[in-house]
Every structure is written in C-alpha cells, then in structure tokens.
Amino acid sequence: MVRYARGDKRMLHDxxxxxxxxxxLGNRYDAKKxxxxxxxxRAGDFIPMxxxxxxxxxxxxxxxxFGKFLYFIVRMAAPEVMVETGVAHGVSSWTILxxxxxxxxxxxxxxxxxxxxxxxxxxxxLQKTSGWVVPDLLRQRWELRLGSSVELLPTLMSELxxxxxxxxxxxxxxxxxxxxxxxxxxxxxxxxxxxSDDVHKNTSFSEFVHTHPLNGIRFFTKGGAAVLR
Ligand SMILES: C[S@@+](CC[C@H](N)C(=O)[O-])C[C@H]1O[C@@H](n2cnc3c(N)ncnc32)[C@H](O)[C@@H]1O
Numbered sequence: 034m035v036r037y038a039r040g041d042k043r044m045l046h047d048x049x050x051x052x053x054x055x056x057x058l059g060n061r062y063d064a065k066k067x068x069x070x071x072x073x074x075r076a077g078d079f080i081p082m083x084x085x086x087x088x089x090x091x092x093x094x095x096x097x098x099f100g101k102f103l104y105f106i107v108r109m110a111a112p113e114v115m116v117e118t119g120v121a122h123g124v125s126s127w128t129i130l131x132x133x134x135x136x137x138x139x140x141x142x143x144x145x146x147x148x149x150x151x152x153x154x155x156x157x158x159l160q161k162t163s164g165w166v167v168p169d170l171l172r173q174r175w176e177l178r179l180g181s182s183v184e185l186l187p188t189l190m191s192e193l194x195x196x197x198x199x200x201x202x203x204x205x206x207x208x209x210x211x212x213x214x215x216x217x218x219x220x221x222x223x224x225x226x227x228x229s230d231d232v233h234k235n236t237s238f239s240e241f242v243h244t245h246p247l248n249g250i251r252f253f254t255k256g257g258a259a260v261l262r
Contacts, residue, residue: 046098047071049252050105056250057226057260058109070108074101079131082124082166090166091154092124093202099230099256100128103200106258107132110226112139112197116189118182118213119203119230120145121154123164129200130171140174142189144203147179182209186216195222202230210237218245221261232257 050071055062074095084090093100107115107129115133120126120143133139145163149155164177178185182203190196199217201210214227214237221227232238232251242249242259249259 042098043075046101049098050102053102053250053252053258054105054109056248057106057258059224059260061110061224063109067105067109070105073108073135074104079127080134080168080170082127083168084166085159090122090124092122092166093128093230094124095128095131098252098254100125102252102256102258103128103228104132106226106228107139107198108135110198111136112225114193114196115139115141115198115200116186116193116196116217117141117143117200117202118145118186119201120163120177121150122161123166125200125202126164126175126177127167127171130167130174133174134171140176142193143175143177144182144185144189145177145179146181146203182213182216186213190217190220193220196220196225197222198226198228200228200230205231205234207235207237210235211241214238214241223261225261226258227261228256228258230256 051067054067093103095101095104103125117126126143129141149161149163151158163179199221201213229238233255238257246262247259248262249257251257
C-alpha cells in the first residue's frame with residue numbers, strides 16, 4: 034500500500050495482468066508460466082531496441098501497463114500468427130517480437146503508413162522509417178507492410194487465412210477502428226484475441242464486442258482486449 038502510494042504500480046499491474054490472462058485464456062491459462070513472465074517483465078531483460086541516446090521514444094514498451102500487457106499476453110498465448118496496425122517507431126512491434134523471440138515461435142505482420150506520424154509520434158521530425166527501432170535479430174519474425182490499413186488489411190487477411198491475435202493501434206477514429214475489427218474478425222481463430230489500444234477514444238470497441246461472440250475486458254488505464262468464444 035505504501036509502495037503504491039509512492040507511485041510504485043508494479044503490484045497493481047501484476048494483479049491486472051494475471052486477471053486479464055485468466056479471463057482471456059480460460060483453460061489455456063498456465064499459472065506457473067504467468068509467474069515466470071512477470072519475472073521477465075521485472076528483470077527487463079529484452080533484446081535491446083535501436084535507439085537514440087537520451088531519448089525515450091513514444092510507444093507501448095513494457096515499462097508501461099499496456100506494453101506490459103502486450104508482452105505478457107503474447108508470451109502466454111504463444112501465437113503463431115499475429116497482425117498489428119500502427120507501428121510508428123516500432124516500439125510495440127519490438128515489445129511483441131521480444132515476446133515471440135522468447136517463445137521461440139510466432140510471426141508478426143505489421144501495417145503502418147509510410148511516413149512517421151509527425152503530430153503525436155514524431156514531433157521532432159526524426160528522419161527514420163517506420164519500425165526503425167526493431168533490431169535485425171528480431172526481424173526474422175517480422176513482416177512490415179507500408180500503406181493504409183484500409184488498403185492493406187483485407188489483402189493481408191486473405192493471404193493469411195487465420196490469425197491468433199490482432200492488435201489495433203493505427204488511426205483511432207470510430208470508422209477506422211470498426212473497419213479494422215470487421216476486416217480481421219472472420220480470420221481470428223476460436224480462442225483468438227482482438228486487442229486494441231485507446232478504446233476510450235470512441236465506442237467502436239465496446240460496440241464490436243457486444244455485437245459479436247466475444248468476451249471483452251477494458252483496462253482502466255487504457256486499451257482493451259477480447260477473446261473469440
Ligand atoms: C499510435 S502510433 C503507433 C504506435 C505503436 N503501436 C507503438 O505502440 O509503438 C499510430 C501509427 O499508426 C499509423 N497510422 C495512422 N493511420 C493509419 C492507417 N489508416 N493505416 C495504417 N497506419 C496508420 C500512424 O502513421 C502511426 O505511425
């Protein structure tokens with residue numbers, strides 16, 4: 034309690050992760066593995082990202098709750114195929130690929146617009162390409178496609194057929210979020226997951242969950258996830 038009051042959220046985050054894992058994975062949830070993954074998060078022993086000295090780039094990294102969740106759920110669900118929209122510098126891709134690297138399996142397909150978003154994600158106009166922080170060692174499990182998700186996501190889904198996890202973090206407009214959820218839904222395997230950042234920005238995630246055979250959770254911090262029943 035005292036640690037929490039001083040700003041140490043680790044225990045609270047651990048409890049949130051364990052609870053989310055149980056809800057989303059059901060009888061696939063492995064309590065012993067969950068404790069191991071929490072230890073990995075505490076140790077912070079990841080394949081390092083490409084970085085710029087003294088700069089913390091924005092994105093879902095495992096020091097913040099939603100980045101922890103991404104690492105945790107990818108370690109726990111051990112997906113073979115995962116799709117992500119919205120890459121920017123590549124921090125969330127790096128987080129997911131670190132989890133896949135530890136799993137020793139999995140491939141991540143990511144879609145991002147070709148130019149780094151200057152407004153929120155690249156205000157200093159770093160002359161970099163999407164996903165530049167992902168180091169070579171992690172790229173063997175990664176395929177990055179550049180273009181709008183409206184154009185690329187339906188084609189990618191028909192190529193892949195079935196996927197284990199979808200993660201939305203591109204344009205958070207109501208229309209685009211619903212478009213992406215609908216574009217992937219029929220390819221998500223039974224027991225597969227739809228994860229979304231920034232679900233508080235509009236009602237698309239909760240509407241989608243309530244109108245499809247999904248069990249969803251929302252984190253009070255940010256983001257949400259749903260499992261296909
Ligand atoms: C919030 S950032 C992604 C952050 C990243 N997921 C992370 O956590 O490190 C959003 C990214 O989505 C991209 N984007 C926006 N609209 C898009 C669209 N329609 N299709 C694909 N990418 C899009 C932006 O260019 C930006 O790079």
